[in-house]
Each structure stands twice: as C-alpha cells, then as structure tokens.
Amino acid sequence: MGRVKRIAWSATGRRPGRDGSEGRDAFPEGRRVDLRAGWLLGLALLGTVAFGTDTPSPSKPGEGAPFQPLVYTLDLLIPLGGLGQRTAWYWTDGVLQLLAHLLIAAGWVLTTAAVAGVTRTVQKG
Secondary structure, eight states: OOHHHHHHHHHHOEEOOTTSSOOEESSOHHHHHHHHHHHHHHHHHHHHHHHTTSOOEESSTTOSOOOOHHHHHHHHHOOSSOOSSTTTEEOOSHHHHHHHHHHHHHHHHHHHHHHHHHHHHHHHO
C-alpha cells in the first residue's frame, strides 16, 4: 500500500481496496461506539484535571453545592438535563472559560453523533 493510500485511509476511516477502489469501512459500527465513548472519557478526564487546578467563582455566593471538577465537566459534556454545577459556577480565567465552551460544543457533537448512530441502527433493524 502506497503512502498516499495510507494517508487517505487514516483521514477518511475507509480501508482502500487492493485494486484502488474505495473499499469498505475500516471501523465497523460497534467500533464507532467505542470511539465515541473514548472521546467522552478523554474529554471528561481533560476537563476534570484542568478544572481541578483552580477554583471558580460562585454565581451566587453562599448558595449551591460545592465545586466538583468531575461533575462540572460532565455537566458541560451532557447537553440535556443538568447536574447543577454549570449554572452555579463561572470562571474568571480566560483559558478555562474557553475550555468550558469547547467542552459544551464537544458534548453537542458527541450527542448528535450518538443519536444519529442509534437512529441508523433502529432503521436497519
């Protein structure tokens, strides 16, 4: 397999055929679920470590639950419902604010991908 084909395979997730045809999926459907779970776990770990380095400011001083970095990160990643941490705390550090916004966006992307995968699975069955 040539260098260009290997690069295309890694970029598209599709395994090229020996005859140069497009080939079949390199990652079967079950593997995609593992991939999404891996992303979720990795982002949760990243957020927990990053948010554990500093203490945010409370939205309403004296009210609400104490800050917990893991619960706060999960509250950002899970777009539906709420664990009460996202609205109770805010960051004054610009880098941590940016990370919080990126985790919210990543949570929406992962949720949308999961719903699309479930919908596709239900339609096939």
